[in-house]
Amino acid sequence: MSGSLWLKPPKEGDTLPAIPRPRREDAPKDTHAPKGPDTERTPGTQRAPDTESAPDPDPAPDPGPAPDPLDELAERLDGFVAAAVHPDEVAALLESDGMTDDHIRLTYGRADSFALAEDLYARVERRHPAPQAPPAGPRFGGLANCLLRGLVFALPGLAYVLAAPLLAGEHGRYGLPGGTVPLLAGAVTGWVWNQALSHRAYTWLGLGDRPAAARALLTGAPPGALAGTGVALAVAAPGETPAAVFAAGQALYLAAATALLVLGRERALLGALVPLAGAVPAFRWDLPDPLRTGLLLASLTATTVLAALVLRPGLRRSAAGRGGPPRAASLPYGLFGLGSGLLVLHAGVGTTPVSGAGAVVALTLSMGPAEWLLHRFRGESLARLRTLTTAREFRRAAAGTLVLCLGSYLTVLTALALAVTLLWPGAPRPALPHLLALLLVGTALWLGLLLQAFGAVLGAATVCLLAAAAQTALPAAGPAATGGAAAVLAVLTCVLLVRPTAHR
Structure with a gap:
């Protein structure tokens, strides 16, 4: 799983139209006619009355209201x-446009902007523009790229298969195999750091400044790798030095893979992961340790070199940007990476077949279809926004699209879980309670990603962190905590994303 955690660059929105103001008359018209010579009188004289009065001019037409x-x-x-x-x-x-309530009361006789908006909305007939024509090409053209991303998220798991004999420790902690604690600590640190870094880089991409995005990745990726390495070394116990060394390589890979994924180089990353395919024979045969080490180093070196080449534009002096978005804005995305990563880890450290390594593999592979379904929800919502005429109709259509996309994702996750369990050597069939627990994790993860995509990341991060903390404090409450998180996220999604204004 890469550090990007499936963020996507935001798109530039259209600016709101300016409200033109009517010009006001600067000077009043002169209503006094100039005096003519016949109106002048010599002092001491009196004008004789006219014998015939002049006809009155035509009266001015009534201007009306x-x-x-x-x-x-x-x-x-x-x-x-x-x-x-x-x-x-x-x-x-x-x-x-700057209309204050005082201006609205004086000019339009309405209490505030909301009352004025309701009157305007009632006076103007609904005329929505026709939906844009779909782009040329196959309907599922974006699905291939999303599946590719899901594949590059999952392939790094083969590195653990190759390194398993090298990392085996004599004594484990917390009921886990030896070397697991530094690996998990380093991975979680990398997910948090790289999730926040990805958001900052994607923000630059949304502003149309690709060199500044490369600069942000070039500046932030090395400290992230050092942080993951430092945490792994700090928590490593005696005898877990090989695991700590592997965690250092894992931190370096997460930093390099984040840069490649953010900048859209999924195919290059896939090529760098090809040496890990040597882990497939390791499921049945024992490979020599030098071969295992060589395959791991080859993949890590290729990923790092490719990332360095992609980030070269960030070395230019002009890539420093204009100050950039505030760094604090990326913090909630890092917290969501922590919460979602812990939920996935809790699903992976279980002892049951589906709650073990097979669950992590299924969840990771499902991120490709999950990403595509997020795009489908966004696209379908925008299409309904152009065609429907009332907010009630839009809420109903958005809720239906949400249920359809979530149901499709859970169907894909179920199929992947069954396929991984059947293909995993020696793994029995999953039990129904374990499969339901996996689907609860998938529901919470997909809804959290959806909220994150619409900017409601703080609520998603809070819910996931609370659920992960509950599972850490009381492992037996895992399914209840995950189910509660999924329910809360479902309510938040229905409240926020069925409103038309959330899609503007």
């Missing part, structure tokens, strides 16, 4: 209001 400023505003904002699916979108536009 003054135009309603709300009608003028509705006419100016007709295009935007007609495409809105909820009055809150109109209120957001009014507030972004």
